Amino acid sequence: MRLRAIRSFGPTLWGIVTFLVVLAATAPWIPVFLLTVLIQLLIFSALSYSLNLITGLTGYVSFGHVVFMAFGSYALAFGVGTLNLPPVAGVALGAVVGLALALGIGLVTLRFRGVYFAIATLVVAVAALYIVLEIKELGDGQGIILNIGFEPLSWFYTIWVILATEVLVTYWITHGRIGYGVRSIKSDEDAAKSVGVNAARVKLFLYALSGLFAGGAGGVYAWTASGAFPYQAFNLMFSLQMLAMIVIGGMGTLLGPLIGAVAVYIPSYIFLTVLIGFQFIIIGIVVIIIALFVPEGIVGSLRKYVPELRGFIE
């Protein structure tokens, strides 16, 4: 049974897995400067897959997704700085905090639909910043500075594991019974309930997974930044970039979040070093163009207009 499932893995999954394995195998020989850029790209990709799990698959737009990343960052900073955990354990703590937070927030906000859900998640993210600013143990509004080493290979392999897990989980969810339930919810939630889909549970499950991965990615982010700082960690630009990544790449697809992460991160990186602030204007324009003319994103459009590719993309 398991073996048959593995043999039927589509070319996209094989492609992504091969790409990741090659990266992992060559990482020790990649020049440090390039490796740090690559690590940031992988963090962005992990965030992109995380948002894809809830927004891409169900259509529930989580506008405040940065909150899971931020709490993941703070969990690592607190775990390493105060509890003296090794950084990898700090990342795991970040993932657990992200999961717990998503369960709590999701239980309330997933009752809202459409734009109300988006607004609710946004409000939570903004409120969370002001709560964190007041907590003494979390840096008393100043953030937490960590005195930890520069270990690009550890960063790389940690975020690599998170990303690889996300890819496999996304594949598993989209290719089984749950996948049918998820698609039915995205298509018409009331009709899904009327044929027996426990929509509330499916949505909460996806949101919790999404929080788990975003929390872990946030942990790695704080590790690379040697600390967590409120206005940086809770910057809503992260939310917007995550949304831009899945919109550009293709919502709910397996390959889309990766393509979107590359498409958003590379220009961001270039403009960050050349014209600070300019990157958001570019991303904004690109998102508007995509939303207007290719609403299914790069991968979604390929699947739609080149049906022969369907087998390859799924």
Added chain:
Amino acid sequence: MTRVLEVSDVHKYFGGVRAVQGVSLNVREGQVVGLIGPNGSGKSTLLNLIAGVERPTKGAITLDGRRIDRWPAHRIVGQGIAKTHQIPKPFLAMTCRENVAVAVMFGNREQRESAKALGEAGRMLALVGLEHKADVLSSNLTVQERKRLEFARVLGTGARIVLLDEIFAGLSPEELRDAMNLFERVQKEIGFGALIVEHVMRAVLTLSEHVIVVEEGMKIAEGSPRTVVEDPAVIEAYLGVEAAHAAP
């Protein structure tokens, strides 16, 4: 075991609007019960109450003696009661086969494997005469085909009691005859119990063994199709007081 759905003295108020006021009825597995009444008399609300889409303000709904009126919709489907939508709600981004397969995998059957569910979905589509559209996206179906898909999806859940909301509306006389034959054939084959809300009198009176008439949320008559159409209260509800007096 024959399943029995029992609705006892159910009320539903929407603010000041009393949509359903103390209706009671029974549907056994294998039995077809018709529910008729003028527009706005609370028929669809009653179906929504049974299906768990709305919760009754007062009263009880039981399945084999167990209270189900506080259960969420998906759990009621899991116990073998499923409803079609008056305005069909297909999963537009899916093929017909996938539409029904979702119902097979999540409904009242113990079928969780997608490959087998897709096969079973094909059989359900054949039952309702949609097998030639099985691999067509449901967004490409006509309204009448969408209604058949709704029916196939309800069958797909493995429901033992089905709630059908105006599935015979808007058909030409020939289409109606075909649809009624199809319904009778499928009902005999599967043996489900059905509560059908319908405006098309010919369908209700031919298919049901028992008919319930509601007006303004209250039950005003019930009995065999023949006795119900001759009931003066029913004639009055449909045609007005003068017509009722004129009736023989």
